[in-house]
Amino acid sequence: MESAPGGRLVSKVLSWRAAAAIAWSVLLLPLSTFSFIFLSRISLLHPVQWATDSLQEMYNSYTAFSLLVLAGIVVTIGTFNTEFYTVEPSIPCSRIALLGSVFHPQRLLHSVVHAALGVLTAWCTTVLVGGRYHLMSAPSSQDSVGVEGLYLNEFHVFLLVGGAFFGYSYSLRYFINNMNYLSFPAIQQFKYLRFKASLWLVVKYSAVQSFYFLRNYCLLYYFLGYVPRAWISASMSLQKDSSVPALDTLSGLLDPPLLYVAWLSGTFLLLTWYLTWLLFKIFITEVYQFPVQLPFGEDADRCLPRVLTSKVSPLVKCLALQDLALLSQYSPCRRQEVFSLSQPGGHPHHWTAISSECLALLRDLTHTLTAYQEVAAGNGRVKAVPLTAEKRALGSSAEALGYNEAASYQPALRTSHLSHTPRSSPLFKSSNSSVRSLLSFPFTPDLSSPFVSPMAPQQGEALDMASPCYGSLQSPHVMRRGPKLWTSASRASGCIPTAEDYLVPVSCPTPETVRPSGLSHWLLHRQEQVKVFLSRRVPVVYLFHKLPEASSQAVFANSQIHIWALEGLSHLTAASFTEDRYGVVQTTLASILSVLLSLQEAVDKHFKLPHACSRPARASGSLADSSYRTLRFALRSALKTSIYRITSTFGEHLGAVQVSGEHRKRLQQFLTYKV
Amino acid sequence: MCSLDLFPPPLCEGHITLYELNNELVSGLQNDEEVYNFQAQTLGFPSVLIRKESLKPHCRLEHSAKAAFIHHREPVWKRSANACRCVELTPILFLILVPKWLKALSCCTLAVARWARAFHGSLSPHLKVRISADASRTGCSLRAFAWHPHTDKFAVALLDDSIRVYNSQSETVPTLKHRLQKNVAALAWKPLCASVLAVGCQSCILVWQVDPTSLSTRPSSGCAHVLSHPGHCPVTSLAWCPKGGLLLSASPVDTSMLIWDVATEICVPLQRVGGGGVTYLAWSPDGNRVLATTPSSVFRVWETRTWTCERWPTLNGQCQTGCWSPDGTHLLFTVEGESVIYLLTFLDTGELLGKVGGSKTALICADLSKTTFEIEQAEIRVGGEVQSMVWDPSGERLAVILRGDPTNVESKTLVAVFKTNVSPVFELLPCGFIQGEIDAEPQFLSFHPNFKKGALLTVGWSTGRISNIPFYFVSAQMSRPSPGRSPPRDSLLSNTSVICFQPIQGSAPVVSRVINILHKLPLQIHFSVFFFSKTSFSGLSI
Numbered sequence A: 001m002e003s004a005p006g007g008r009l010v011s012k013v014l015s016w017r018a019a020a021a022i023a024w025s026v027l028l029l030p031l032s033t034f035s036f037i038f039l040s041r042i043s044l045l046h047p048v049q050w051a052t053d054s055l056q057e058m059y060n061s062y063t064a065f066s067l068l069v070l071a072g073i074v075v076t077i078g079t080f081n082t083e084f085y086t087v088e089p090s091i092p093c094s095r096i097a098l099l100g101s102v103f104h105p106q107r108l109l110h111s112v113v114h115a116a117l118g119v120l121t122a123w124c125t126t127v128l129v130g131g132r133y134h135l136m137s138a139p140s141s142q143d144s145v146g147v148e149g150l151y152l153n154e155f156h157v158f159l160l161v162g163g164a165f166f167g168y169s170y171s172l173r174y175f176i177n178n179m180n181y182l183s184f185p186a187i188q189q190f191k192y193l194r195f196k197a198s199l200w201l202v203v204k205y206s207a208v209q210s211f212y213f214l215r216n217y218c219l220l221y222y223f224l225g226y227v228p229r230a231w232i233s234a235s236m237s238l239q240k241d242s243s244v245p246a247l248d249t250l251s252g253l254l255d256p257p258l259l260y261v262a263w264l265s266g267t268f269l270l271l272t273w274y275l276t277w278l279l280f281k282i283f284i285t286e287v288y289q290f291p292v293q294l295p296f297g298e299d300a301d302r303c304l305p306r307v308l309t310s311k312v313s314p315l316v317k318c319l320a321l322q323d324l325a326l327l328s329q330y331s332p333c334r335r336q337e338v339f340s341l342s343q344p345g346g347h348p349h350h351w352t353a354i355s356s357e358c359l360a361l362l363r364d365l366t367h368t369l370t371a372y373q374e375v376a377a378g379n380g381r382v383k384a385v386p387l388t389a390e391k392r393a394l395g396s397s398a399e400a401l402g403y404n405e406a407a408s409y410q411p412a413l414r415t416s417h418l419s420h421t422p423r424s425s426p427l428f429k430s431s432n433s434s435v436r437s438l439l440s441f442p443f444t445p446d447l448s449s450p451f452v453s454p455m456a457p458q459q460g461e462a463l464d465m466a467s468p469c470y471g472s473l474q475s476p477h478v479m480r481r482g483p484k485l486w487t488s489a490s491r492a493s494g495c496i497p498t499a500e501d502y503l504v505p506v507s508c509p510t511p512e513t514v515r516p517s518g519l520s521h522w523l524l525h526r527q528e529q530v531k532v533f534l535s536r537r538v539p540v541v542y543l544f545h546k547l548p549e550a551s552s553q554a555v556f557a558n559s560q561i562h563i564w565a566l567e568g569l570s571h572l573t574a575a576s577f578t579e580d581r582y583g584v585v586q587t588t589l590a591s592i593l594s595v596l597l598s599l600q601e602a603v604d605k606h607f608k609l610p611h612a613c614s615r616p617a618r619a620s621g622s623l624a625d626s627s628y629r630t631l632r633f634a635l636r637s638a639l640k641t642s643i644y645r646i647t648s649t650f651g652e653h654l655g656a657v658q659v660s661g662e663h664r665k666r667l668q669q670f671l672t673y674k675v
Numbered sequence B: 001m002c003s004l005d006l007f008p009p010p011l012c013e014g015h016i017t018l019y020e021l022n023n024e025l026v027s028g029l030q031n032d033e034e035v036y037n038f039q040a041q042t043l044g045f046p047s048v049l050i051r052k053e054s055l056k057p058h059c060r061l062e063h064s065a066k067a068a069f070i071h072h073r074e075p076v077w078k079r080s081a082n083a084c085r086c087v088e089l090t091p092i093l094f095l096i097l098v099p100k101w102l103k104a105l106s107c108c109t110l111a112v113a114r115w116a117r118a119f120h121g122s123l124s125p126h127l128k129v130r131i132s133a134d135a136s137r138t139g140c141s142l143r144a145f146a147w148h149p150h151t152d153k154f155a156v157a158l159l160d161d162s163i164r165v166y167n168s169q170s171e172t173v174p175t176l177k178h179r180l181q182k183n184v185a186a187l188a189w190k191p192l193c194a195s196v197l198a199v200g201c202q203s204c205i206l207v208w209q210v211d212p213t214s215l216s217t218r219p220s221s222g223c224a225h226v227l228s229h230p231g232h233c234p235v236t237s238l239a240w241c242p243k244g245g246l247l248l249s250a251s252p253v254d255t256s257m258l259i260w261d262v263a264t265e266i267c268v269p270l271q272r273v274g275g276g277g278v279t280y281l282a283w284s285p286d287g288n289r290v291l292a293t294t295p296s297s298v299f300r301v302w303e304t305r306t307w308t309c310e311r312w313p314t315l316n317g318q319c320q321t322g323c324w325s326p327d328g329t330h331l332l333f334t335v336e337g338e339s340v341i342y343l344l345t346f347l348d349t350g351e352l353l354g355k356v357g358g359s360k361t362a363l364i365c366a367d368l369s370k371t372t373f374e375i376e377q378a379e380i381r382v383g384g385e386v387q388s389m390v391w392d393p394s395g396e397r398l399a400v401i402l403r404g405d406p407t408n409v410e411s412k413t414l415v416a417v418f419k420t421n422v423s424p425v426f427e428l429l430p431c432g433f434i435q436g437e438i439d440a441e442p443q444f445l446s447f448h449p450n451f452k453k454g455a456l457l458t459v460g461w462s463t464g465r466i467s468n469i470p471f472y473f474v475s476a477q478m479s480r481p482s483p484g485r486s487p488p489r490d491s492l493l494s495n496t497s498v499i500c501f502q503p504i505q506g507s508a509p510v511v512s513r514v515i516n517i518l519h520k521l522p523l524q525i526h527f528s529v530f531f532f533s534k535t536s537f538s539g540l541s542i
Helices: A005-040 A047-058 A061-084 A095-102 A105-129 A154-176 A191-224 A226-235 A256-284 A297-302 A304-309 A314-330 A332-339 A349-377 A385-394 A412-417 A426-443 A456-466 A476-484 A499-507 A518-535 A538-544 A550-555 A559-579 A586-606 A627-656 A661-671 B033-043 B076-085 B089-097 B100-123 B125-135 B491-501 B508-520 B522-534
Strands: A137-139 A150-152 B015-021 B024-029 B142-147 B153-158 B163-167 B186-189 B196-200 B205-209 B224-227 B237-240 B246-250 B256-261 B266-271 B280-283 B289-293 B299-303 B309-312 B319-324 B330-335 B340-345 B363-367 B371-375 B378-382 B386-391 B397-402 B414-421 B427-434 B442-447 B454-461 B465-472
Touching (some): A005 A047, A005 A061, A061 A256, A154 A191, A191 B266, A297 A304, A304 A314, A304 A349, A332 A349, A332 A559, A586 A627, A586 A661, B015 B033, B024 B033, B196 B237, B237 B280, B280 B319, B319 B386, B386 B442, B397 B454
Antiparallel strands (some): B196 B205, B237 B246, B280 B289, B330 B340, B386 B397, B414 B427, B454 B465
């Protein structure tokens, strides 16, 4: 995505932050390494020897070398974190989607690299622990003089393969728990305090996780352990020492010191990696203060209104909206800048840019929700409405200014792409109608059309996987299509829905491809037969069965920005009651109220759908943040609070604001606290 | 400094304080019928009297179900035979395989765990503090009280663990009951919301959704969702952010206080070394600072932007209670074992991050040491420790419960009311004592958050009566702040802003012209401000 110069500047800041996070995790490495050495040599009966041993080990040249290797590993992990983060969680709507997301090529690469890094880390831990785990080859344990040469040290192999397993499991968990999703903290704290608060949680979590991973690994090794052993002994031409019991037997595996070392090195691996991840998260989600206006116009692209309205990476957009929410709440002098008029000219460019962007975001959400409800109400039949919303999200917020906004307040900086048609943006209309006309031919006629078959979502899934969703904004239609996947699977022979739905994005760019010919008709017919056949098989149903509630989660997946927009708008509006000297906000008050109230209506309707109201069980003590699962509740309460904030500040004065009759009624309910 | 000597003497027995008018507290006879009708008629609030006898007795006193079973002794073989008859193999295996030593081992572990817990309790004596404080209230049928911040609605928690929500507009009184709702210690309505009530219980926080339009008297427990965090119980203090959204909860047992994002059920623990748990929370009305007291002689004032704190090691005893002035610049607090009120002032830190801005020393602003009054040849001793303290939302009245000495007959627990003035100089002047029925002791105090004609104090008495005492006065701050928001610093600015809003359909130039006029005529404006502040303000037209 092409980014504005201001966005690029912020991106530079972000890369510096990522670098600082990696640097800190490298600096923390010696500490965790030394504690690992200390714990690995535990001997309660000889404390003095224990202490001196570990101290000696710390000055070892091996230790220095493995520290170097570990630093390299941490840097790599940090780089992967920077490449794979997202601000919008991916919520699989069925089990097949989950599988698909795990075996996506890019994620597969992530997993493989992490497995390799796991082997490296495990090698470092074997070096640090020393003793019988140190080397791949060891002399025979039998003291008989006649036996010469070196044998394969299976403990070493066990730990190395264990490292690979731990690395792979880490990578799997990373994606399944959406740990690449950056959730922004509810309260602002200093970085050090945030780190301190989560440190203990990280230690506990990695110890527990390591325990579970080790259990799984032991099971795996018990059954399949001979494979890596045979392979390594063949490739390195080392013989198995017959005097030592093999580790894939019960007696060999139940070796407490070995299990302890394996668990400890697993904990060490997870701890260093999770710490890197934690530091990255803390650094990158820190508040970035955008200037509202600069005294000289040289860096105008860096200003908050400009960043909000231009195409920037989603993370920068998040940071800008977060900063907006904070400034509207805490910072009177920055609010003053927002309400100020331009010199010369006297236009409230800042306020117009900010408010129109926020309103556009909220309107999008309203459209998405109404479209979703239509799908739900019409048994999965979808109209082309979401597409417009998607275009909006991709484009800038240019067109959607308020309903009755004074022409004099239109911002100069955007006049280039401002169309002067008063309402219902041209983009909206044109795309809408064109898509309609495109779709009307192949899809609407009969419900038994070949396109409408239960297998269809699989193709949708394939599309899903192909879409680049790393580091950049996932194209919104992917997210929006998610929920509608397989709506019919539960209805036994699955019929009508979803087909148009997933085909919309495909058919848009190249409409010719979807014109059905006789051959394709036949093919599709056969295909449908196969699908109907498959859809009655249990494993297929299991895989494709739509997870309840997931669709509702997916609709609100990126609602954090909407929450910030709501907070920012409502705080600014409430503050304008006393602080807005030029009456800048008054001009948009009507459109703010109407947007908020229609969103409120849409959200209320959404919560009447099945599964929307059920709360997922809260996992306490887990490192993975599952806040995205409950974002819809946060949005609902933020919306209500925002409307109340405005109504309680303005009170009866709102009677003078022009809103529609329906909204007036709703407003009255808010004024009397009946909602 | 204000002391109790300056107060008018308390009323004699049998008189009840009714209201304040023209700077005087007016009383009535207790047995007078009109006295009881006064509240319902003049104020329009439901009068509440909940006698302890009317509540259902505690049905959960017996915690274990042991009594319901008869002890029965049988040898192992007989039990195995019985199990065999039932053709179930697993019980037999279980009976045979569980050896004696395992039983003994688990008993030992249990004993060790209990011993460790007892040891923990002896190391940190503060754990017992709250429990004793609660025990003093068991004689009363009322446990906690909370006014809704925006409407004439209040919630009362009762001794039988139910909560009733009274509304001046409707007759229905919803009663909230929940399986986990035990030993309710705190209630708090969410600001900028009509229906959300947070309840601090023995084991968790319950967040009720009390639909204001519903006619049901028993909302189902599905209307409540549970917030719990390991180690964070019992919850004894709750505070909502006045700007909405965040909820703070504290437990005297847990060293960290939790900030909940209630909608997503995510909590962020805030922990600092020292002090033990957190016993009392008070969020300043402007939302910028939070007072958090601990069971030891330390309290903290947090600022809410980056959540850093200032630590106040008070010298004698723990901080008992505290309250904020409406603009959040003054904090009054009392210390256990001392009969004085301290004042802390806070500076506006502006945009500085991580600064609380508290002054270096706390000043003593009122002396509440024991004073003797003679009424009708009887001596009444008033004064001593402060049990609780509330400040009204306009910043004009301060009500304090003075705990009497239970061993002394002459000493009485009374509510003392002060007149206060925050700007330009902090002042504390005596107003009078508030007295209830005979043998009624005040349990809690609360000011109505938006009473238009002055201030309205709600007192819960040990007899189970909740009485409302209005204080009629004209507020010195002319424009009343809208609830939940900080009042404007100077009234001039708020005036102009009111004007700003008037021509809402008009164009901006008109507004700026008005402002220009105002700027040119400072003298008249001051005059007009003064003038309007002395009369009832309805609208400003120039």
